[in-house]
Amino acid sequence: xxxxxxxxxxxxxxxxxxxxxxxxxxxxxxxxxxxxxxxxxxxxxxxxxxxxxxxxxxxxxxxxxxxxxxxxxxxxxxxxxxxxxxxxxxxxxxxxxxxxxxxxxxxxxxxxxxxxxxxxxxxxxxxxxxxxxxxxxxxxxxxxxxxxxxxxxxxxxxxxxxxxxxxxxxxxxxxxxxxxxxxxxxxxxxxxxxxxxxxxxxxxxxxxxxxxxxxxxxxxxxxxxxxxxxxxxxxxxxxxxxxxxxxxxxxxxxxxxxxxxxxxxxxxxxxxxxxxxxxxxxxxxxxxxxxxxxxxxxxxxxxxxxxxxxxxxxxxxxxxxxxxxxxxxxxxxxxxxxxxxxxxxxxxxxxxxxxxxxxxxxxxxxxxxxxxxxxxxxxxxxxxxxxxxxxxxxxxxxxxxxxxxxxxxxxxxxxxxxxxxxxxxxxxxxxxxxxxxxxxxxxxxxxxxxxxxxxxxxxxxxxxxxxxxxxxxxxxx
Numbered sequence: 326x327x328x329x330x331x332x333x334x335x336x337x338x339x340x341x342x343x344x345x346x347x348x349x350x351x352x353x354x355x356x357x358x359x360x361x362x363x364x365x366x367x368x369x370x371x372x373x374x375x376x377x378x379x380x381x382x383x384x385x386x387x388x389x390x391x392x393x394x395x396x397x398x399x400x401x402x403x404x405x406x407x408x409x410x411x412x413x414x415x416x417x418x419x420x421x422x423x424x425x426x427x428x429x430x431x432x433x434x435x436x437x438x439x440x441x442x443x444x445x446x447x448x449x450x451x452x453x454x455x456x457x458x459x460x461x462x463x464x465x466x467x468x469x470x471x472x473x474x475x476x477x478x479x480x481x482x483x484x485x486x487x488x489x490x491x492x493x494x495x496x497x498x499x500x501x502x503x504x505x506x507x508x509x510x511x512x513x514x515x516x517x518x519x520x521x522x523x524x525x526x527x528x529x530x531x532x533x534x535x536x537x538x539x540x541x542x543x544x545x546x547x548x549x550x551x552x553x554x555x556x557x558x559x560x561x562x563x564x565x566x567x568x569x570x571x572x573x574x575x576x577x578x579x580x581x582x583x584x585x586x587x588x589x590x591x592x593x594x595x596x597x598x599x600x601x602x603x604x605x606x607x608x609x610x611x612x613x614x615x616x617x618x619x620x621x622x623x624x625x626x627x628x629x630x631x632x633x634x635x636x637x638x639x640x641x642x643x644x645x646x647x648x649x650x651x652x653x654x655x656x657x658x659x660x661x662x663x664x665x666x667x668x669x670x671x672x673x674x675x676x677x678x679x680x681x682x683x684x685x686x687x688x689x690x691x692x693x694x695x696x697x698x699x700x701x702x703x704x705x706x707x708x709x710x711x712x713x714x715x716x717x718x719x720x721x722x723x724x725x726x727x728x729x730x731x732x733x734x735x736x737x738x739x740x741x742x743x744x745x746x747x748x749x750x751x752x753x754x755x756x757x758x759x760x761x762x763x764x765x766x767x768x769x770x771x772x773x774x775x776x777x778x779x780x781x782x783x784x785x786x787x788x789x790x791x792x793x794x795x796x797x798x799x800x801x802x
Contacts, residue, residue, distance in 0.1 A: 341452035341460075346385045347428065349375055350392040351454055354424040357397065357696050364393055364696060396424075396431045397695040398527045401499040403430040405482040410469040422459055425451045429467045434475040444471060490516070498523035503703050504688060511737040511782070518786075525785035530692040532567040533558065534576075534584050535592050535619075537626040539656050541583035549576065559789055560772045561592040563623070582654050587619045590689075590735075590783045590790030595620045597768035597781075598680050598731035599627040601797055605727055611676040612637045613666040613720050614683055616644030618651025620733075624680065629657025636671070638664045667715045674725045681720040682733040683713045683745075689735040689792030692785055706740050713745045714754050721749070721758040721800055729763060730798045737782055737792040746780070746796045763797035
């Protein structure tokens with residue numbers, strides 16, 4: 326060491342800059358990882374708290390939302406890229422470090438943020454939440470990632486399609502391999518269809534509102550929000566789509582319960598059941614799995630228009646309270662009970678229409694809950710199937726002869742859809758209930774690509790909805 330360098334004053338320590346947007350995004354990702362929370366539940370209160378500060382505006386909220394959801398959707402792809410840039414197995418990297426790296430990778434590869442800004446902002450975040458030592462590691466990895474764009478990285482980390490099609494699609498489109506396989510089986514067809522579906526899963530979904538009939542109209546919502554801010558629904562006569570996202574909770578009709586946030590797929594399921602042909606009485610309707618209350622609120626409004634009453638049942642008391650809130654102010658008679666649909670308190674054969682939107686894997690709503698794809702395992706389906714069969718079997722007992730049951734689920738997995746219905750009709754896993762299929766396709770007029778029937782599977786890439794499934798069954802004896 327020279328005499329000059331020996332006496333050179335030490336470089337003063339610079340405190341890291343606290344970026345509220347990236348700190349908020351990091352906190353949301355940690356909550357998702359540590360508490361198995363869902364981003365759509367964690368993020369709103371964090372944003373609300375941040376907005377109370379003068380230095381956090383609408384653009385900041387939009388960026389934080391993009392960072393959280395974009396990182397979660399592309400987690401599988403980013404993990405593969407990060408793994409190629411480090412000299413240890415990915416599982417040996419601390420989860421908070423991985424979250425910072427994934428946030429940085431998304432800014433570099435999934436946004437228009439300039440490279441220098443993406444790296445420097447991520448390193449500053451690492452200094453704040455991880456410390457200076459691990460920030461150096463983050464800096465080194467992100468600089469390696471920044472050497473290539475997304476297409477170049479996919480060429481490096483994804484196996485060729487011709488060698489392993491499912492693994493290629495899993496890495497390129499950031500889905501677990503087993504989910505790719507299951508979706509492909511349900512969808513059928515060749516490469517183009519499954520790629521379109523996986524790409525749709527990674528797109529930010531529109532915010533869709535439902536104007537509950539008899540309580541509000543699409544015209545009212547359009548007038549309040551402005552024609553430049555909304556589009557009509559694609560398929561549902563009660564739907565409007567927000568063109569710029571926004572905060573639905575700030576809309577008076579939503580606050581009052583006269584309208585709600587509801588995907589068009591869910592609206593179509595409720596409308597189809599309500600419009601299914603029926604002979605005889607049409608006075609008593611049942612929603613057997615009503616929580617959190619979106620379909621129950623629409624069914625209740627439709628029932629009220631015909632002078633029918635709705636019984637909404639939900640097993641979990643806290644979710645039953647959500648149903649009560651959704652139905653509050655319904656113009657027709659209704660009742661909410663906390664009851665187990667597999668051991669129902671109501672008598673057999675007393676309802677004219679019954680809906681069971683059964684618990685499921687949620688693979689049909691990966692656009693809205695991207696973290697679900699990384700949590701679910703194939704073994705989960707084994708736990709859902711007996712419950713789904715029993716709920717459908719009890720629903721068919723609850724409806725009168727000639728009445729109609731709608732079996733719905735937000736999953737396209739065959740083991741949760743048509744297989745469940747066929748098992749119940751054939752008496753697998755329990756006594757058979759005599760019923761016949763009702764073709765659901767004519768009850769969704771104008772909706773294309775509904776398949777061969779009689780059941781219906783909706784798809785994000787074909788219909789712009791969640792992947793809702795509906796089977797309609799009429800009890801015959």
